[in-house]
Amino acid sequence: MLMLQMGGGLGNQMFQYALYRALQEKGKEVCIDDTTMFEKIGRHDNRLEDIFPLTYCRASKSEYNRLTDSSLAPWDRVRRKLFGRRELLHKEKDAITFEEKVFGETDCYLIGYWQSGRYFDQIEDKLRQDFCFDFGRFSNKANSYLTQIKQSPAVSLHVRRGDYLEEKFAPLYGGICTEAYYRSAIDYFRQKNADTVFYLFTDDKEWGRGFAGTEMILVEGTTAEEDMALMSRCKGHILANSSFSFWGAWLDPAPDKEVVMPAKWLNASEGQDIYYGLCSLKIDAEGSIVWERK
Numbered sequence: 001m002l003m004l005q006m007g008g009g010l011g012n013q014m015f016q017y018a019l020y021r022a023l024q025e026k027g028k029e030v031c032i033d034d035t036t037m038f039e040k041i042g043r044h045d046n047r048l049e050d051i052f053p054l055t056y057c058r059a060s061k062s063e064y065n066r067l068t069d070s071s072l073a074p075w076d077r078v079r080r081k082l083f084g085r086r087e088l089l090h091k092e093k094d095a096i097t098f099e100e101k102v103f104g105e106t107d108c109y110l111i112g113y114w115q116s117g118r119y120f121d122q123i124e125d126k127l128r129q130d131f132c133f134d135f136g137r138f139s140n141k142a143n144s145y146l147t148q149i150k151q152s153p154a155v156s157l158h159v160r161r162g163d164y165l166e167e168k169f170a171p172l173y174g175g176i177c178t179e180a181y182y183r184s185a186i187d188y189f190r191q192k193n194a195d196t197v198f199y200l201f202t203d204d205k206e207w208g209r210g211f212a213g214t215e216m217i218l219v220e221g222t223t224a225e226e227d228m229a230l231m232s233r234c235k236g237h238i239l240a241n242s243s244f245s246f247w248g249a250w251l252d253p254a255p256d257k258e259v260v261m262p263a264k265w266l267n268a269s270e271g272q273d274i275y276y277g278l279c280s281l282k283i284d285a286e287g288s289i290v291w292e293r294k
Helices: 008-024 036-041 061-068 074-083 100-104 121-130 141-149 166-173 179-193 207-213 223-231 243-248
Strands: 002-003 030-034 088-092 106-113 154-159 197-202 214-216 237-240 258-264 281-283 289-292
Touching: 002 008, 002 061, 008 030, 008 100, 008 121, 008 223, 008 243, 030 281, 061 207, 088 141, 141 154, 141 223, 154 179, 154 223, 179 237, 179 258, 179 281, 197 207, 197 223, 207 214, 214 281, 223 243, 223 289
Parallel strands: 002 030, 002 106, 088 106, 154 197, 154 237, 197 214, 237 258, 258 281
Antiparallel strands: 281 289
16 A cells, blocks of 8 residues: 655645556555644645545555554554664655656655656646636636636746745745746746736735736735636746646646746755656746756
């Protein structure tokens, strides 16, 4: 039995589910532990089944205890004190670096975010069916934006702030998606089409009102899943170094979509697999184009 730990926000959960589906496709017996991490943070944000027409096999407590050696039975507690814990774990080394060996595992608890299209490129069509938004359930506000997006050469621009601004996260995420990065990306699309309409998606609306000015439309009054759905209907994409950004662009079904991504995703990693199959253009923190797909 393989058990995948689910945690993080919507984008991270989608990556974890994508690996779950890919493992299923390989004939693996696999389930998802969608309680442990959320219990640790004191809230349950696992809403994939509420947002999308999908379902998954949930982990049992007994199987979790077996793989993580977490049984509270007296003998098991004594044994761990005497001989140590006998965990069957596979922890990813780097969230954005593909690990092919995960497909060779047969009996372990998988911990990670698995942020690369290389894990699920063979099941893209099935995954698109699973990650299908129902706009009929969305608010009038979201559907009003959808109408505007359909009628214009729309480009999504996502800015992640929130926890990314906290000092403890600066070594990992800081200094990557700068204003110079975004301005350069905007110029790139404007040079291609002067009539481009930019839609700004951000978790900091107050800041967004100042950044947007008259240059773009700030999307407000919508939920996170509505934002991702609207991003996916745009014709071009400017990403933050965020899993939410990734899926907003990946779910755009157009084969010729243009996706601008920051030249590096994390400060602490050289991994390039996050860009696999999605990136059209990389721009660095100084606003220079460092790579373009030909």
